[in-house]
Amino acid sequence: MGILSQLLSVIPISLEQGFAYALVALGILVSFRILAFPDLTVDGSFALGGAVAARLIIAGYHPLVGIIMAIICGFLAGTATGFLNTKLKINSLLAGILVMTILYSVNLRVMGRANIPLLTVKTIFTPFEEMQISRYIPIIIFFFLVTFASKIILDLFFRTQIGMAMRATGDNEQMIITLGVNTDRITVLGLGISNALIALSGALIAQDQGFSDAGMGIGMIVAGLASIIIGEALIRKKSVGWLTFAAVTGSVVYRLFISIGLRLGLAPTDLKMATGLMVIIALGLPAIRKEKEGKLHLRGV
Amino acid sequence: MIKIKNVEKVFNRNTVNEKRAIDNLSLEITKGEFVTIIGSNGAGKTTLLNLIAGTYIPDKGKIIIDDEDITTLPEYKRAKYLGRIFQDPLMGTAGSMTIEENLAMAELRGKRRGLGWGVKKSKRSFYRELLKSLGLGLEERLSDPVFLLSGGQRQSITLLMATLSMPKLLLLDEHTTSLDPKTAQKVIELTDKIVKENKLTTIMVTHNMQQAISYGNRMIMLHEGKIKFDVSGDEKQKLTVEEVVKKFGTELTDETLLSASVSR
Numbered sequence A: 001m002g003i004l005s006q007l008l009s010v011i012p013i014s015l016e017q018g019f020a021y022a023l024v025a026l027g028i029l030v031s032f033r034i035l036a037f038p039d040l041t042v043d044g045s046f047a048l049g050g051a052v053a054a055r056l057i058i059a060g061y062h063p064l065v066g067i068i069m070a071i072i073c074g075f076l077a078g079t080a081t082g083f084l085n086t087k088l089k090i091n092s093l094l095a096g097i098l099v100m101t102i103l104y105s106v107n108l109r110v111m112g113r114a115n116i117p118l119l120t121v122k123t124i125f126t127p128f129e130e131m132q133i134s135r136y137i138p139i140i141i142f143f144f145l146v147t148f149a150s151k152i153i154l155d156l157f158f159r160t161q162i163g164m165a166m167r168a169t170g171d172n173e174q175m176i177i178t179l180g181v182n183t184d185r186i187t188v189l190g191l192g193i194s195n196a197l198i199a200l201s202g203a204l205i206a207q208d209q210g211f212s213d214a215g216m217g218i219g220m221i222v223a224g225l226a227s228i229i230i231g232e233a234l235i236r237k238k239s240v241g242w243l244t245f246a247a248v249t250g251s252v253v254y255r256l257f258i259s260i261g262l263r264l265g266l267a268p269t270d271l272k273m274a275t276g277l278m279v280i281i282a283l284g285l286p287a288i289r290k291e292k293e294g295k296l297h298l299r300g301v
Numbered sequence B: 001m002i003k004i005k006n007v008e009k010v011f012n013r014n015t016v017n018e019k020r021a022i023d024n025l026s027l028e029i030t031k032g033e034f035v036t037i038i039g040s041n042g043a044g045k046t047t048l049l050n051l052i053a054g055t056y057i058p059d060k061g062k063i064i065i066d067d068e069d070i071t072t073l074p075e076y077k078r079a080k081y082l083g084r085i086f087q088d089p090l091m092g093t094a095g096s097m098t099i100e101e102n103l104a105m106a107e108l109r110g111k112r113r114g115l116g117w118g119v120k121k122s123k124r125s126f127y128r129e130l131l132k133s134l135g136l137g138l139e140e141r142l143s144d145p146v147f148l149l150s151g152g153q154r155q156s157i158t159l160l161m162a163t164l165s166m167p168k169l170l171l172l173d174e175h176t177t178s179l180d181p182k183t184a185q186k187v188i189e190l191t192d193k194i195v196k197e198n199k200l201t202t203i204m205v206t207h208n209m210q211q212a213i214s215y216g217n218r219m220i221m222l223h224e225g226k227i228k229f230d231v232s233g234d235e236k237q238k239l240t241v242e243e244v245v246k247k248f249g250t251e252l253t254d255e256t257l258l259s260a261s262v263s264r
């Protein structure tokens, strides 16, 4: 029974983190899956979200202001990558890496130092902490609501005229160009939306964990990819609503794996390696099995 | 309707691979004409369509549609004038999207897209009617993703999509070549029907000389980026494959062209 109750005890933390990081998975879904754009801005825009929110909160602004500004800055970071790729014709991978690298300096400037503690200031979570119940319950509900609201908004967006043009851009760019869509503009917009979601995640997670750190985005892209891959392995339906649902589910399951791994003795320092290996296996398996489908279809690489 | 004036396109200029794909070519097509284009591999047929569509910008010359100079207009901005179908049946539709989503996107060709619903429920019966006209039973499959369909079915939908917004000019590049003979025949007949019913100005590239002669009211033969032969009206009606082969046999080294004549 000992080990079972130990394993059960990881469920609350997995749900909390799973829903919190699901926003990153949704963002990566928009860039990698919908737009077929391998956007590596992620690690930078996640930390950017945390940095902007933390800086504004300790400057005395309402946490909501910090969160909204984080979303806007994330959006701008995504559009920057989009511009580098579509206007300056820089390779998509390189464009993301460049912005991510630049953001590292930007984030340090924004924060004024490498780390801002938020434990003693009023954050979006302060009201929950003051409740007389286990802190997990309201926080899990909060992240669940934010994540599912984002999922629903994305689902609705992808059924609009612009949203459908975005899906077509990733699916068959030549076709949607011949239908009169400026796919450069659509790509920039999509990357903006993607990184806005990721920065929102960074802003919320910084407040949840009680600090913002310049290095908090490292490995975020691989973790997000792992979530998407797990989600798609569990849920095979391919319509947009199911894809977003799979990303959220995948994120929760991924965090569950991680938490169980840690309980079973996986060293926290080996976490990123384990995640990386997981993604390599998932992406490499089709090649070993000589399957064609299942391979990530990406533009410009 | 469309005027192509002294257009030139050279690939890999000043290298050993320099290729004059279109060589000082001029061509005027009037409203309602259905032009078929033949020519052997590398004659410049696809390049000509690419120049009209804006995939490439010409090195020299002008392209004018209805008095508007579109020579350097970006590809997506020309979409409002053009419908285009490629040889590859996968290229005309978005496979992960449903039939009705593809049709709805085509209906918005060249129009401003906003945050309104992409597929309007009120349009469904119209889409069903359209699909019914194909006679492929697709009217019951509006919300199936397109990747489930066969090449011929996809190409037929592409044809509907290309004509849905009544383009000023329809560009077809060997759009039946990669289909099996029976399906190809169906798609070409459907093309002819749609073009005639809607009086669409059309340029159709084909490798099949019989097709080039039987369909359309004008035929152009391209060779090394130049127009070698241009017939229309009665003269075109009376044309036979044998005649063309006799006249241009030396330039028509292409297998499909010759096999088309032999199989007759």
Ligand SMILES: Nc1ncnc2c1ncn2[C@@H]1O[C@H](COP(=O)(O)OP(=O)(O)OP(=O)(O)O)[C@@H](O)[C@H]1O
Pocket (backbone or CB within 6 Å): B011, B012, B019, B020, B021, B039, B040, B041, B042, B043, B044, B045, B046, B047, B048
């Ligand atoms: N993007 C390109 N870069 C370099 N050369 C090209 C390019 N596109 C076409 N060419 C060359 O231009 C010439 C004309 O090509 P094009 O594709 O127009 O021929 P085509 O008449 O369509 O032939 P096919 O019947 O084989 O389709 C060929 O020699 C081709 O190799």
Ligand SMILES: [Mg+2]
Pocket (backbone or CB within 6 Å): B045, B046, B047, B173
């Ligand atoms: Mg060609």
